[in-house]
Amino acid sequence: MERSQIHRVSVADQVAGILRQKVLRGEFRPGTSLQEIPLAEELGVSRNTMREAMRILSLEGLLKRSINRGIAVAQLSLKDVHEIYHVRRVLEISAVHAAKKPAPDLLREIRAALEEYEDAVRASDWVSAVSHDLHFHSLLIRFLGNRRIESFYQKTIGELRMGMVLVDRRHDRPDILVPAHRKLYQLLTAGKRKECAAVLARHLDDSESRLSRVMDSHESARVADAAVPKSKRSVRPTARVHD
Amino acid sequence: MERSQIHRVSVADQVAGILRQKVLRGEFRPGTSLQEIPLAEELGVSRNTMREAMRILSLEGLLKRSINRGIAVAQLSLKDVHEIYHVRRVLEISAVHAAKKPAPDLLREIRAALEEYEDAVRASDWVSAVSHDLHFHSLLIRFLGNRRIESFYQKTIGELRMGMVLVDRRHDRPDILVPAHRKLYQLLTAGKRKECAAVLARHLDDSESRLSRVMDSHESARVADAAVPKSKRSVRPTARVHD
DNA sequence: AATTTGTCAAGTGTTCAACAATGTAGACGT
């Protein structure tokens, strides 16, 4: 018996976790509306608990509520992507600057993430590659040693990930970003923080414009699709939204 | 008829707003436990709505839930204060650096906040002074022009404010911090961002150590108080907590 | 034909009442 924390979490939290995974893995596509009753029945919980779970996710930014009209999976706009990358720049660069004498354990973890990332790329497993890429960056944030910043970063990255699973991977080539990561790790261990920050800034700019380009083409395709009058869309793109 | 947005928000959100105010104004002291049924009846809403409202606030960090034991107003530790000031340093300094050519409207708002702050200090209205002080800093964040960062900052400041209302104002002298703010504004309008950032960093350090000192004395007083066996405490300070 | 109005079903927002699961406090015996 080696459980430091007994596994006691509320059902609502568990449901929120399940939904979160489904959203982040792309099982629920952005824009699709989630209805309380069917989902609650599907997971075998009551409507109230499902509401609580959805409330959690909407506060995390993964779901958008529009009052009396229901809840839908959040849809990232280009502006959102820009904003999220701005967040990343501010936090990750601060983190790198804070890595004056980094903990060896953390550096080891970063190295591990890097290797897994490279493995995934070699195996052409893009989904896994994206995951390890983001994990690499999440580890950088740990240099700040700040729980609040970490959870904010994590939440923000979650939104980004949701936007990334959508994109058709054939349109992007994650392997190109590998050398940048290797360089980052190298500069970090060498203690060249300033240079590392500069490389990181360029890398994030590059990554952002890459994603923006892909999303832009998708966006225009989606809009063109919507122009066809027949298609009944379940969710209005310009709904008043709160939360 | 000149209502741009008809006042349509869910009851749960309104309740959350009311509770938020009460917590931030110090009507609910940190550590006090909030019970669902009495509070729900007091505001004339059902228990479920109250639960939703409390869920919102606990995700904001103002309330702490410990499963099956209830919800209590969050209590800032010295470590929390340190972490929050760390967040402030990272974000506010980034913001000042981003103020290359600041919007004139924003500068005007900052000036207004500064003057209100000074007025409050002259009137010895400490509560109002703290409020305007924090508002001044919130406006700095706007230089980043990033909704996500702003709401994160706002949430963090909320936690801090909750901790500040508790401290007996006689132990601190907010007036001392006025010149620093004036200097910040002055450097900002002069476009001396680097220097402004330096002053800001010092100011935040000063502010943190000031609050820490006051809280430390309170803390020890509180602990000593708790040592008296008779006093029935409604909430255990070391409860396992989630959310 | 185009616009307006009425109707209706579906879904959310909210309430209520109950029960189960858990934690709390006091009584009890040792």
Next chain:
DNA sequence: ACGTCTACATTGTTGAACACTTGACAAATT
């Protein structure tokens, strides 16, 4: 004083009900 047990209080969860909005379609109007 120390644990154990029991009764009570509170939270967690469920299920059902009702009021209101919304969106879509049909009917009525111009």
